[in-house]
Amino acid sequence: MLTFEVCNQSEETERRLAALMQENREILTLAQTGEACHADSLGWLDTKEWAGDAALAELEALAAEIRANADAFVLIGVGGSNNAARSVIEALQTDGGVEIIYAGNTLSPHAMNRMLRRLEGKSVYIDCIAKNFETLEPGASFRVLRQYMDRVYGYATAGRIIATGTAGSTLERLCRDNGYTFLEFPTNIGGRYTAMSSVGLLPMAVAGADIRALVSGARDMQLTLRTRGPEENMAYRYACLRNLYYCDGYRMEMLSCFEPQFRYFYKWWIQLWAESEGKDGKGMFPVSGEFSEELHSVGQFIQDGTPMLFETFLTVREQQDSLAVKPDERADYFDYLEGKDFWEINQAALQATIRAHSKKLPCLKLEVERIDAYHFGQLFYFFQFACYVSCRIMGVNPFDQPGVEAYKRRMFEALGKEPAGS
DSSP states (O other): OOOEEEEEEOOOHHHHHHHHHTTEEEEEEEEHHHOGGGGGOOOSTTHHHSHHHHHHHHHHHHHHHHHHHHSSSEEEOOOOGTTTHHHHHHOOOOOTOOOOESSSOOOOOHHHHHHHHTTSSSOEEEEESSSSTTTTHHHHHHHHHHHHHHHOOOOOSGGGGGEOTTTTHHHHHHHHOOOOOOOEEOOOOGGGGOTHHHHHHHHHHHHHOHHHHHHOOOHHHHHHTTSSOOGGGGHHHHHHHHHHHHHHHHHOEEESSSSSGGGGHHHHHHHHHHHOOOOTTEEEEEEEEETTTTGTTTHHHHSSSSSSEEEEEEEEOOOOOOBBOOOOOOOOGGGGTTTBHHHHHHHHHHHHHHHHTTTSSSSEEEEEEESEEEEEEHHHHHHHHHHHHHHHHHOOOOSHHHHHHHHHHHHHHHHHOTTTOO
């Protein structure tokens, strides 16, 4: 199970936190039961709704078919349609499985041509994931990839194309007209909350991830967070701390980690908080610290720059790999490392960083037992629930994203797209 702790907290801050937690107890209760006003966005709150046994069995069967026949699987999606899956795949996929290739997340012709070249000579399956099939990046990439599949496979194309979209959408109509496999994108879950649904789970399963373990981790976290009161609820405490720091003038949260396996989890986490909390002129700006590399760049700002951020460290308790520093007959002046394991060296850097940074700014620590599917499930659910609560305390809607539509209107105008309903 995840653990959560505050690395540095004064008695005065603890007193203010206790008062804030008492003041917002009702928000926790409402989040635990699910508010009627957000019913159309809470399909993730109970993992069984979209990731029950029957749904998992269906996804596992489809994934097994793809794994048996594909060399490459193209995940077409942007933002919430690929971030959760990619974070798990890039962290856990081992060599020798189906190659996962990403599309639909860029409009760069160079990147798209490079992606197409990677498909040459391979047995390819594709999955277009789009709740709103008007989104330009996946829609344009899907057209390009469908044309590629038609050229290569002809009449056999249909069995190699999957689409995950809203029932009744133009994407579903396209699938029915052409014989493509159609999976439902839950109507009551926004993209950034879809890790425990067909959106995230099918690509993870194709990559060989244990999706039952992932859902089990999320389920255990769900049972913990939806039953524990304010004093024992770590997601509620985290949400209240974020709002306390916000009131104290902090405007950025940095999620920092010393394990590169979490590189793409940062992207999921950043989208969750930025798109959920950043509205009505409010919100923390989420950033990530990929350490130890970025200690040699942004580390300077953290230590001595404008005091505008607080830091949440994501740490791993169990050693997952080993590489010892062996004696060397050449004088390279690193003899003090002889006999030490890189795990030990990395942990020393982590602890030194926490000690140094906590002298300058608020620091929190969220620790997982190990990096595996179960703990990814725990992390997804923990942050989703905490985000819901934090947004409600801040007074913003956790589930809409009106600002995202502003650039889309101007982009569609520039491209000559007719407004909907015209």
